[in-house]
Amino acid sequence: MNFNLRLQVNLLPHNTFKISVISDYFIEFFSIEMLQEALIFLKSRKIPYLVLGGGSNVLFTQNFRGLILKNGLKGKEIIQEDNDFVWIKVYSGENWHELVEFCVNSNWGGIENLALIPGTVGAAPIQNIGAYGAELKDVFFSLEALHIPSGEIRTFFLQDCAFGYRDSIFKREYKNLYIILTVTLKLQKKPVLNYSYADVQRYFEKNDLQPSIYNIFQAVISIRKEKLPDPNEVGNAGSFFKNPYVSRDLFHHIQAKYPQMPSYPVDNQTYKIPAAWLIEQCGWKGFRSGNYGVHPKQPLVLVNYGNAPGKQIYELAQKIQQSVKQKFDIELEPEVNIF
Numbered sequence: 001m002n003f004n005l006r007l008q009v010n011l012l013p014h015n016t017f018k019i020s021v022i023s024d025y026f027i028e029f030f031s032i033e034m035l036q037e038a039l040i041f042l043k044s045r046k047i048p049y050l051v052l053g054g055g056s057n058v059l060f061t062q063n064f065r066g067l068i069l070k071n072g073l074k075g076k077e078i079i080q081e082d083n084d085f086v087w088i089k090v091y092s093g094e095n096w097h098e099l100v101e102f103c104v105n106s107n108w109g110g111i112e113n114l115a116l117i118p119g120t121v122g123a124a125p126i127q128n129i130g131a132y133g134a135e136l137k138d139v140f141f142s143l144e145a146l147h148i149p150s151g152e153i154r155t156f157f158l159q160d161c162a163f164g165y166r167d168s169i170f171k172r173e174y175k176n177l178y179i180i181l182t183v184t185l186k187l188q189k190k191p192v193l194n195y196s197y198a199d200v201q202r203y204f205e206k207n208d209l210q211p212s213i214y215n216i217f218q219a220v221i222s223i224r225k226e227k228l229p230d231p232n233e234v235g236n237a238g239s240f241f242k243n244p245y246v247s248r249d250l251f252h253h254i255q256a257k258y259p260q261m262p263s264y265p266v267d268n269q270t271y272k273i274p275a276a277w278l279i280e281q282c283g284w285k286g287f288r289s290g291n292y293g294v295h296p297k298q299p300l301v302l303v304n305y306g307n308a309p310g311k312q313i314y315e316l317a318q319k320i321q322q323s324v325k326q327k328f329d330i331e332l333e334p335e336v337n338i339f
């Protein structure tokens, strides 16, 4: 056997919520061959499995009675280049933020707004990561993924991935069917900068800076450090819920009662309402019970202050969903993957 099988492994160091649960089996793979051997083991046991990158978008509510496949695939290469673009192929176990830093230092544009998002490159397509007006799909070229049932490797292009708002085909039809091995991004040599978000504009004004790839990268890092809890200090998985898209009718109905409600038009028929505002209106901002709660600065982030069980955090999430539904008739959908 070319892999290191571990038994009864505590997943606390492998999830940013810092939930202590045990996985029956655990294999970290550093090559595609190791992964293929691990899959032979998996098939011989017929047990559940879960691919794990940085564990920054998962909440474990119970012990995992199966095999964790921890992604250790590393490496990156430029596969094509012309006057306008560069195509970079990156192995899926690479750290996302380190990739952003590498691209910013090379002056390649497109992912600077996505600085400081924790986790791996391979997880980025799963929910089409996004922040400050940019999404992975804007620079996505292709990915290679291993189909777990057949062992075949397939290439997916942009149109195959059904990317949506924090969504892709890998969260739906192909959920848990593929392991993403590499991701190829097409980055700009003549960057198109996006600094539309108010926090970024304020940062530029305050520090008297001109927009550039590097300055957007620095602005995003600085704003995020100020606003978001560091998972190394307080367990969390970023935004727990997606920002809801609501119909025009419902939007006008709520706005009549709450004229100060922030909102962003998505198209003629749909509005985006920040989930953080809805949660705050329901009185949850800064809520704390024992060792878990709602972050005092960002109510969209649920936090584990100590050894809180994942089940309690999940129950809190359900209570928040119920109160938002009751007050606004909006159903908040979790962004975090719950196991």
Ligand code: FAD
Pocket: 016, 050, 051, 052, 053, 054, 055, 056, 057, 058, 071, 092, 116, 117, 118, 119, 120, 121, 122, 123, 124, 126, 127, 128, 129, 130, 131, 166, 178, 179, 180, 181, 228, 229, 230, 231, 236, 237, 238, 239, 337
């Ligand atoms: P994991 O948590 O390990 O996995 C997430 C899901 O993807 C799981 O279902 C897993 O099975 C699957 N998966 C992981 N790797 C693979 C693979 N190689 N092949 C197939 N399936 C795989 N997200 C945003 O979109 N925008 C943000 O701005 C943002 N900010 C965050 C800030 C903080 C402080 C935190 C803690 C999280 C934030 N997130 C954000 C969420 C999270 O960082 C991203 O979703 C990230 O892409 C998850 O990467 P990961 O490697 O940790 O994935």
Ligand code: NAP
Pocket: 130, 131, 132, 133, 196, 197, 198, 199, 227, 228, 237, 238, 239, 240, 243, 264, 272, 274, 275, 276, 298, 335
């Ligand atoms: P923010 O800038 O205070 O904005 C609040 C909400 O309003 C965000 O959800 C954002 O939607 C929306 N918004 C703000 N300005 C907008 C604009 N110009 N056009 C369209 N929508 C706009 O949000 P924040 O909490 O500090 O987060 C900043 C960014 O980082 C956001 O993009 C957020 O999604 C991202 N983030 C994500 C996570 C995560 O775990 N997923 C965690 C932290 C931060 P969008 O969410 O669609 O951008």
